[in-house]
Amino acid sequence: MTPQNQTDIIRRSAAAQAAALTAGEVSSEELTRAHLDRIAAVDGDLNAFLHVNTEEALAAAREVDTRRAAGEELHALAGVPIAVKDVVVTEGQPTTAGSKILEGWIPPYDATLVTKLRAAGLPLLGKTNMDEFAMGSSTETSAYGPTRNPWDRDRIPGGSGGGSAAAVGAYEAPLAIGTDTGGSIRQPGAVTGTVGVKPTYGSVSRYGLIAMASSLDQAGPVTRTVEDSALLHELIAGHDPHDSTSLSDPVGPFAAAARSKDVKGLRVGVIEELAGEGFAPEVSARFTESLDQLERAGAEIVRVSCPNFRYALGAYYLIMPSEASSNLAKFDGMRFGLRVVPEDHPTAENVMKATRGAGFGDEVKRRILLGTYALSAGYFDAYYGSAQKVRTLVQRDFAAAFEQVDVLASPTAPTVAFRLGEQVDDPTAMYMNDIATIPANLAGVPGISLPSGLAEDGLPAGIQFLAPARADERLYRVGGALEALLEDSWGGPLLAKAPELTGGMN
Amino acid sequence: MTHMPSIGRDDVARLADLARIQLTDEEIDRFAGEFDSIMDAVASVSEVATEDVPATSHPIAMTNVFREDVVETTLTQEQALAGAPEAQDGRFAVPQILGEE
Numbered sequence: 001m002t003p004q005n006q007t008d009i010i011r012r013s014a015a016a017q018a019a020a021l022t023a024g025e026v027s028s029e030e031l032t033r034a035h036l037d038r039i040a041a042v043d044g045d046l047n048a049f050l051h052v053n054t055e056e057a058l059a060a061a062r063e064v065d066t067r068r069a070a071g072e073e074l075h076a077l078a079g080v081p082i083a084v085k086d087v088v089v090t091e092g093q094p095t096t097a098g099s100k101i102l103e104g105w106i107p108p109y110d111a112t113l114v115t116k117l118r119a120a121g122l123p124l125l126g127k128t129n130m131d132e133f134a135m136g137s138s139t140e141t142s143a144y145g146p147t148r149n150p151w152d153r154d155r156i157p158g159g160s161g162g163g164s165a166a167a168v169g170a171y172e173a174p175l176a177i178g179t180d181t182g183g184s185i186r187q188p189g190a191v192t193g194t195v196g197v198k199p200t201y202g203s204v205s206r207y208g209l210i211a212m213a214s215s216l217d218q219a220g221p222v223t224r225t226v227e228d229s230a231l232l233h234e235l236i237a238g239h240d241p242h243d244s245t246s247l248s249d250p251v252g253p254f255a256a257a258a259r260s261k262d263v264k265g266l267r268v269g270v271i272e273e274l275a276g277e278g279f280a281p282e283v284s285a286r287f288t289e290s291l292d293q294l295e296r297a298g299a300e301i302v303r304v305s306c307p308n309f310r311y312a313l314g315a316y317y318l319i320m321p322s323e324a325s326s327n328l329a330k331f332d333g334m335r336f337g338l339r340v341v342p343e344d345h346p347t348a349e350n351v352m353k354a355t356r357g358a359g360f361g362d363e364v365k366r367r368i369l370l371g372t373y374a375l376s377a378g379y380f381d382a383y384y385g386s387a388q389k390v391r392t393l394v395q396r397d398f399a400a401a402f403e404q405v406d407v408l409a410s411p412t413a414p415t416v417a418f419r420l421g422e423q424v425d426d427p428t429a430m431y432m433n434d435i436a437t438i439p440a441n442l443a444g445v446p447g448i449s450l451p452s453g454l455a456e457d458g459l460p461a462g463i464q465f466l467a468p469a470r471a472d473e474r475l476y477r478v479g480g481a482l483e484a485l486l487e488d489s490w491g492g493p494l495l496a497k498a499p500e501l502t503g504g505m506n
Numbered sequence: 507m508t509h510m511p512s513i514g515r516d517d518v519a520r521l522a523d524l525a526r527i528q529l530t531d532e533e534i535d536r537f538a539g540e541f542d543s544i545m546d547a548v549a550s551v552s553e554v555a556t557e558d559v560p561a562t563s564h565p566i567a568m569t570n571v572f573r574e575d576v577v578e579t580t581l582t583q584e585q586a587l588a589g590a591p592e593a594q595d596g597r598f599a600v601p602q603i604l605g606e607e
Contacts, residue, residue, distance in 0.1 A: 108585035201565045215564050244571040245564070314548035325525060332526070334600050339591035341601065349526065351601045357528030365527055369518065369537060370544065372525045383548070386555035391562040393554060427540060428547050444565025469566060 001026070006034040014080050014174040014228040021068070021079045028061035028068075028079030032123045035081050039125065039172045042501040047147050048157075048167040050086050051094050052126040057081060060123040067121065077231055078121035083173035085164050086127040087134050088219065089208045090114050093124070097210045098132040098142040098160075101331050101338045101359030111208020112243070113177065113219055113236040120235055125173050128163030132361045133328065134184055134212045136160050137433040140424050141363040148420070149192060151459055151498050155417035158188030158433075164222040165192040170501055175232055176222040181212050182316055183413075183437025185220050186449035190412035190462025193451045193494045195479070196222045197229045198437075200469045201444035202247040204233075205240035213323035214245075216316075216441040224495060226450060226479040230254035233472070249470055257473045258480035264298035266478060268465075269405030273309045274436045280415045282455035287411045290452045290463045293485040294478070302405055306397035308390065309439050315390035316438045317431055318374050318383050325371030328364070331356060366427065395443045402468045407478050410436045412449040412462035440466050448475040450483055451494040460494060513541040 001009070009017065009026055020026045036054055043049050064079040084090060087097045089107035091114075096102040110118070117124065131141040139147040139162030147162040149155040150170040157166040164176035165188035178185035180198035189196030197220045204219045211217055221232035234255060239248040270291065275284065295301050333339040333355030340354040360368070374383040401408055413433055423430045440447040447466045455461040463482070467474040487493055515538045522529045529537070583596055592599040 105589050108581055108588050241573050245566070245568065247566070308554060311551050311554055314551045317544070317548045318551065329526075333591060335598055336589035337591075346601050348601045348603045352526045353523075353528040356526055357530075360527065362533075365522075365529070365533070366537060366540070368525050368527060369521045370541070372521045373513070373517075373541075373545075376521075376524070382552060385561060386551040387548075388561035388563055389555035389559040390551045391565075392559055395562060395565075428543055431547070442565070 001030050001034060006037060010034050010038055010171045010174070012174075013225045014077065014223060015225070015231060017080050017174055018077050028064045028123065029058060031079065032057050032061040032081045032125070035125055035173055042170055043172060045148065045153060045501055046150060046166050046170055047145050048129055048163045048170065048172060049083070049126045050096060050098070050129050050144055050163070053093055053124055056093070057123040057125050060118070060121070064121040064123070075120035075235065077175070077235060079123070080174055081123040081125045082117060083125045083128050083164060083167045083176040084114065085161050085177050085179055086130055087179055087210045088114060088177055089210065090124065090127065093127060095127065095210070096144070097134070098130045098144060099359065099361070099364070100143040101355070103338065105337055109208065112205040112240045114208065116236055122175070128161070128167055128176060130163055131160035132364050133210065133324070134160035134179060134181055135324070135363045135367055137183070137187060137430055138423065139163060140420065141361055143361055146420055149417045150501060151193065152417065154419055155459070156191070156420055158191040158413070158417065160184040161188045161222065165189055165194050165196065168222050168224055169194045169495060169498070174224070175228060177219060177236070178222040179209055179217055179219045180437075180441065181216045181320060182441050183434040185222060186437050186447055186462070186464055187413045187433060189222065189449040190464075191417040191460065193460030193498065194222065194224055195226055195229050195448070195450045196220065197233060197448045197472075197475065198440060198446060199233060199237065200247065200446045200472055202245050203237045203446070203472060205238075205243040205246045207240055207242035211327040213320040214327060215323060216320060218441070224493065226448070226476060226483045227255060227258040229448070230258040230476045230480075247470070252473070254473055254476045257476035260477055261481045261484050263294055263478055263481045266294075266299040266407070267302055267405040268294055268299050268478065269302050269304035269401055269408045271309065271401075271408055271410045272303055272305045273307065274410035278414055278435065279411050280456050283411050283413075283415060283461040286453035286455050286461045287463055290482055290486065291409065293489070294482055297481060297485060304401045304404055304408065306401055306439070308393035308397045311390045312394050312439045312442055313431065313435055315387040315394070315442060316434070317370070318387035319391070319442070321367040321371035322374045322384050323371070325368045325375065328368055331359065391442045394439050398439070398443045398445055398468070406467070407474050408466040410464050411452070412436060412464040416456045416459035416461055436464060443469070445469050446472040446475055448479045450479050451486070453486065453490070453494065454497065513545065514538055
């Protein structure tokens with residue numbers, strides 16, 4: 001392929017790339033190589049990838065080409081390459097979760113969602129950068145350096161899944177996998193002008209995800225279009241006997257909903273507690289304009305109140321560290337990962353302390369200590385117990401709201417991407433970035449973020465829609481419709497307005 | 507709950523000991539300086555967590571998730587040991603479990 005052909009093909013949506021493969025316009029090997037070339041050209045500027053899987057990706061691509069040539073019936077996305085967040089285990093490929101404690105670890109098995117990707121013939125381009133153990137909102141807590149925002153390299157790409165969002169936004173990959181515990185798919189989507197979906201809790205198997213907070217974690221799609229998210233969600237969802245919390249519901253139809261572009265009569269609820277104060281003026285303006293577009297297309301906009309959402313952030317920052325402190329106890333220096341042996345008294349306990357002291361970064365230590373505190377005798381009822389009650393109240397707010405409306409809406413994040421280093425020393429300020437995304441995780445309901453336009457400093461902002469548990473299809477319906485309306489008004493996708501990455505800017 | 511004691515250096519050191527994390531003096535100072543403001547920011551949960559509100563531990567309620575009691579494929583011994591810092595005779599080799607005292 002000529003460089004121009006490469007540039008042309010990698011800028012298309014995953015659905016359009018799949019169509020080009022089906023039409024024989026391009027082979028999966030050419031398509032995969034075009035993305036690998038793009039990674040080689042621009043990832044020095046971005047640091048979106050922690051590992052690039054060149055040879056294996058090309059081998060997988062050639063295998064799909066062979067199967068296609070033999071006339072085999074293939075999955076709709078077969079041959080379209082994908083990047084996977086480094087918190088998802090991949091057999092034979094390094095998996096670090098952004099932590100030094102897992103540096104060089106090669107998992108002996110695949111996560112269920114990776115098994116599904118491989119079976120469907122999607123070449124795995126590599127593993128994307130992230131906040132250490134997904135603990136952060138900026139990708140700055142990665143032990144391997146921050147990822148930079150393709151719109152402005154001095155800005156954060158969101159977090160924890162900044163690597164996946166930046167990779168998709170910079171055309172290094174047409175598709176990526178993210179995980180969302182408190183907004184780690186949706187908030188990076190908002191600040192990079194890309195699309196991200198947190199499915200209903202249990203829609204996608206958690207088997208093979210390195211757990212942060214097991215009752216909140218959920219994997220989902222990171223893409224440039226709503227339809228691509230729908231196609232990827234359909235592929236990775238479904239019941240898995242290896243995850244006892246996975247749902248046995250039938251999957252989809254999501255892609256059909258994304259293509260329907262019909263919001264006539266759809267009732268959209270604006271969450272009063274997630275609007276106005278605390279949200280940047282231009283972020284709020286793009287949100288309001290998006291709602292106007294939906295209203296003109298026949299949707300009904302209603303204001304709803306979720307009074308207990310103001311307690312959601314507090315509940316989240318008790319439940320999440322509590323579960324994380326328990327989940328991360330497995331990093332003990334005994335069975336996998338780093339082992340640091342102190343010279344004095346190298347007992348198992350001292351080896352564990354030295355290993356965790358050296359292997360964990362600041363934010364991971366901070367959250368383990370907070371969780372240990374919240375779970376300790378004497379404080380358990382006041383902190384963890386109260387937080388679990390707030391969880392009930394947040395669920396009740398959602399239930400009451402969804403009696404009045406079909407979907408809820410808010411800006412995804414309070415601001416556009418902030419500058420690298422700006423909030424890194426202020427944990428409570430950093431935690432505020434998740435104010436709008438956290439309620440969905442507490443309640444288990446699904447959410448989507450898609451671009452709402454350019455806001456402060458000419459940087460992208462996102463709009464979030466939330467639906468009742470198991471009604472993910474509604475997100476694709478409203479998301480696909482709004483995306484089409486906005487792109488009509490912009491004269492093309494928002495990402496077309498992003499500056500060119502030239503490479504070699506380090 | 508509104509009068510939770512503040513978290514000092516000794517508390518952070520004790521938590522680190524419980525969590526089996528070795529901290530430097532500088533880290534203990536820093537975390538001790540941060541924790542009160544973080545706990546203040548989350549303490550509002552007690553305002554609405556009254557007796558009559560049940561706790562939710564899991565977003566989608568499920569009970570008794572079982573599978574058929576049949577043997578499944580698991581990792582081989584070699585795979586399980588492949589990432590171990592040290593292995594010997596087909597087992598994880600670990601440091602001395604008990605101290606001298």
